[in-house]
Amino acid sequence: MSETRFVVEPGGRLTGRIRVPGDKSISHRSIMFGSLADGVTEVSGFLEGEDCLATLNAFRAMGVRIDGPAAGRVTIHGVGLHGLKPPAGPLDMGNSGTSMRLMSGILSGQAFDTVLTGDASLSKRPMKRVTAPLAQMGARIETTERGTAPLHIRGASGLHGIDYVLPMASAQVKSCLLLAGLYASGTTRVTEPAPTRDHTERMLEGFGYPLVREGERTFSVGGGHRLGATAIDVPADISSAAFFLVGASIAPGSDLTLEHVGINPTRTGVIDILRLMGADIEVQNPRTVGGEPVADLRVRAAPLRGIRIPEALVPLAIDEFPVLFVAAACAAGETVLTGAEELRAKESDRIQVMADGLVAMGIDARPTADGIVIQGGAFARGAEIATHHDHRIAMSFTIAGLRGAGTHVIRDAGFVDTSFPGFVELARTAGIDVRAERSA
Ligand code: S3P
Numbered sequence: 001m002s003e004t005r006f007v008v009e010p011g012g013r014l015t016g017r018i019r020v021p022g023d024k025s026i027s028h029r030s031i032m033f034g035s036l037a038d039g040v041t042e043v044s045g046f047l048e049g050e051d052c053l054a055t056l057n058a059f060r061a062m063g064v065r066i067d068g069p070a071a072g073r074v075t076i077h078g079v080g081l082h083g084l085k086p087p088a089g090p091l092d093m094g095n096s097g098t099s100m101r102l103m104s105g106i107l108s109g110q111a112f113d114t115v116l117t118g119d120a121s122l123s124k125r126p127m128k129r130v131t132a133p134l135a136q137m138g139a140r141i142e143t144t145e146r147g148t149a150p151l152h153i154r155g156a157s158g159l160h161g162i163d164y165v166l167p168m169a170s171a172q173v174k175s176c177l178l179l180a181g182l183y184a185s186g187t188t189r190v191t192e193p194a195p196t197r198d199h200t201e202r203m204l205e206g207f208g209y210p211l212v213r214e215g216e217r218t219f220s221v222g223g224g225h226r227l228g229a230t231a232i233d234v235p236a237d238i239s240s241a242a243f244f245l246v247g248a249s250i251a252p253g254s255d256l257t258l259e260h261v262g263i264n265p266t267r268t269g270v271i272d273i274l275r276l277m278g279a280d281i282e283v284q285n286p287r288t289v290g291g292e293p294v295a296d297l298r299v300r301a302a303p304l305r306g307i308r309i310p311e312a313l314v315p316l317a318i319d320e321f322p323v324l325f326v327a328a329a330c331a332a333g334e335t336v337l338t339g340a341e342e343l344r345a346k347e348s349d350r351i352q353v354m355a356d357g358l359v360a361m362g363i364d365a366r367p368t369a370d371g372i373v374i375q376g377g378a379f380a381r382g383a384e385i386a387t388h389h390d391h392r393i394a395m396s397f398t399i400a401g402l403r404g405a406g407t408h409v410i411r412d413a414g415f416v417d418t419s420f421p422g423f424v425e426l427a428r429t430a431g432i433d434v435r436a437e438r439s440a
Helices: 024-036 050-061 097-108 128-136 171-181 199-206 238-250 269-276 321-329 341-345 350-360 391-403 413-418 423-430
Strands: 003-008 015-018 038-044 065-070 073-079 114-117 140-142 151-154 163-165 187-191 212-214 218-222 231-233 255-262 280-289 292-300 334-337 364-368 371-375 408-410 434-439
Touching: 003 391, 003 413, 015 423, 024 038, 024 050, 024 065, 024 073, 024 097, 024 171, 024 199, 024 231, 050 065, 050 097, 050 413, 097 114, 097 128, 097 151, 097 171, 128 140, 128 171, 171 187, 171 199, 171 218, 238 255, 238 269, 238 280, 238 292, 238 321, 238 391, 238 423, 269 280, 269 321, 321 334, 321 350, 321 371, 321 391, 341 350, 350 364, 350 371, 350 391, 391 408, 391 413, 391 423, 423 434
Parallel strands: 015 255, 038 231, 163 187
Antiparallel strands: 003 408, 003 434, 038 073, 065 073, 114 151, 140 151, 187 218, 212 218, 255 292, 280 292, 334 371, 364 371
């Protein structure tokens, strides 16, 4: 099988104005809600990455007419909550945990059986966190003995609401159960240990579905209402912007503006953490677009210092840690992360895989059970980086190249297409010397 590698030369600075692709979490949900709504939903700014296309193709396979995507525009002809049809075969979720976990909630409420499969990385990721509470609601789902995909989901299970306290801070688990709750009798009530991204809650409200909020961490829905189609303008993904927030912070002489970035407060931990480290980030022109806060972010190079990362910020920056570790490697002094064991269950074990890459580049990075300790300093050499099928590892080490000490090679980098199609071109436009090579 051919492999895409990134070759990154050291140096460079980031300047100008760029817009990164659409938000992955909101794009997934726009397809799910649009498909299950009554009426036609128009989406703009949709992320045409492989993860969101896996969700889109799954709904197409269940009989939903979806036009596009073309230049970020998608038109979804909703079939209503009970209008999906049995797919002809298994639904392939590719590399996408969000697709698999949220879809398992929706599919548990259908009248027909389905099978969800995934790639090598997704097939290793824990699914019990959704299948166990769904079983409490009456769902019948078979997994492997390890609790992993493929998931065989039986239809016509007759779901009932439960009151569930999540054992971990996970927007995917919360969203899965709320979506199953649309099909359940009675009330489905979820409480999370700490606030996580709230796009599902916002979108339920945007589609006119009654949602009850009790404080900041408890949400409930009752079954039997309907979703009304609406228009969705997907902002640029702060998780993709994060690579450039770090890049412009660590590359001397940088002055970069990221346009139209979603700054939902459940997603902005990366800005808070970088500011605590001394970053110079200005939030310009804040506005609300389709129920989500959006702004332009101007970031200029600044000397960073190591910090102890507040644990309350962990769920609010959960996808940004790989690149934050690069920031820590370039900061003066020690950075300590705790309370982040969830990072070991992402597309790769992001604590171990990042530590291995940073060590290969000459940084003192020591993994702990629930975090990492990084001594900031200078990269000593270029290295060959293994990404373990993880898009964010590939992009984080591309950013590290800005302060690199030699050419480095990032193996298996094609996975960036799951969340950030066009990454190499945009990174080059902004000022990073990176090229993609295909090897046999
Ligand atoms: C997501 C939630 C997060 C995040 C993932 C997208 C979502 O996962 O890591 O990339 O869209 O709900 P967890 O909720 O499992 O932490």
